[in-house]
Amino acid sequence: MKHYIGIDLGGTEVKIGIINGDGAIVKKEAFKTESTMSGDQLVAYMADCAKKVVTSAGMTMKDITGAGIGSAGLLNPDTGQLRIVVNIPQLNDVFIAPGLAKILGVPAFLDNDVNAMVLGEFYYGAAKGYKDVVAMTLGTGVGGGLIFDGKIYRGAAFTAGEIGHMSIDTDGLYCPCGNYGCLERYIGRDGIIQRCKMYMNKGIETSINNYLENGEVTPRAIAKAAEAGDRLAREVMEETGRILGNALATLVNILNPEVFVIGGGVANAGDLILEPARREMKKRAYTIPAQKAIIVRAALKNDAGIVGSACVAVDKLSA
Numbered sequence: 327m328k329h330y331i332g333i334d335l336g337g338t339e340v341k342i343g344i345i346n347g348d349g350a351i352v353k354k355e356a357f358k359t360e361s362t363m364s365g366d367q368l369v370a371y372m373a374d375c376a377k378k379v380v381t382s383a384g385m386t387m388k389d390i391t392g393a394g395i396g397s398a399g400l401l402n403p404d405t406g407q408l409r410i411v412v413n414i415p416q417l418n419d420v421f422i423a424p425g426l427a428k429i430l431g432v433p434a435f436l437d438n439d440v441n442a443m444v445l446g447e448f449y450y451g452a453a454k455g456y457k458d459v460v461a462m463t464l465g466t467g468v469g470g471g472l473i474f475d476g477k478i479y480r481g482a483a484f485t486a487g488e489i490g491h492m493s494i495d496t497d498g499l500y501c502p503c504g505n506y507g508c509l510e511r512y513i514g515r516d517g518i519i520q521r522c523k524m525y526m527n528k529g530i531e532t533s534i535n536n537y538l539e540n541g542e543v544t545p546r547a548i549a550k551a552a553e554a555g556d557r558l559a560r561e562v563m564e565e566t567g568r569i570l571g572n573a574l575a576t577l578v579n580i581l582n583p584e585v586f587v588i589g590g591g592v593a594n595a596g597d598l599i600l601e602p603a604r605r606e607m608k609k610r611a612y613t614i615p616a617q618k619a620i621i622v623r624a625a626l627k628n629d630a631g632i633v634g635s636a637c638v639a640v641d642k643l644s645a
């Protein structure tokens with residue numbers, strides 16, 4: 327059976343795992359990265375860590391078919407070069423995939439974390455068996471990944487899929503991207519919290535204060551209160567779902583996908599958000615493509631980053 331290394335590059339740590347041809351994790355480990363390391367040192371360190379994981383799985387590099395790297399930021403998947411990595415600036419302009427390939431002795435490929443996520447869901451998750459897929463991650467940011475006719479769509483400058491920066495209100499809230507009314511400002515983590523606090527400040531009765539996390543209103547706290555029947559919390563989740571559904575309706579009309587896969591921390595609220603999203607999408611979109619499009623939660627949970635990153639290699643090597 328083939329095995330692939332998945333490298334999920336984060337701001338302070340790198341998660342490395344090995345998946346088998348069924349998408350199951352054979353071995354995984356997280357390694358802290360130091361901000362004092364140079365770009366080249368980081369690449370060598372990651373290769374070292376990957377080798378450690380391979381060894382602890384009882385394998386050698388001969389058992390590995392390829393390695394995939396998923397990273398936030400701007401990058402070039404064709405050359406394997408990171409361009410702008412906000413959290414790890416010393417990796418700016420580093421050719422990370424060729425660097426790792428050279429040390430590991432296997433082909434290595436780079437893509438952004440949301441493309442990695444959609445590839446993971448496409449090969450081993452909720453989008454398995456479909457060929458026209460739109461994936462979204464709902465968290466601090468709102469990201470998107472697109473697969474058309476079984477192939478990932480990256481766009482002319484490899485930036486396609488920025489669903490979070492689709493403006494849903496011409497004169498809406500300012501977004502740091504420079505636009506106004508971006509979807510992310512309304513259904514990203516902060517947008518949800520701000521809306522919830524606005525209702526709370528109006529003096530509407532709520533039990534949300536019983537569910538705070540470290541004293542803070544969070545999407546998870548709101549979801550817990552909503553599950554317990556809190557009306558304000560339910561309305562915040564419902565409204566989040568309606569705003570999402572409105573955006574999905576636009577995507578249905580433009581892209582006509584078979585499935586929307588919704589992941590990220592905020593999506594853990596499940597049907598509290600997805601049910602109103604389904605209703606709103608069906609109400610607004612053209613009937614025929616809306617009937618075809620289903621909205622489901624991402625299937626890969628905690629290990630989504632590792633499996634998705636490995637699938638960047640699976641995808642390149644199975645093409």
Ligand SMILES: [Zn+2]
Binds near residue numbers: 505510
């Ligand atoms: Zn924006």
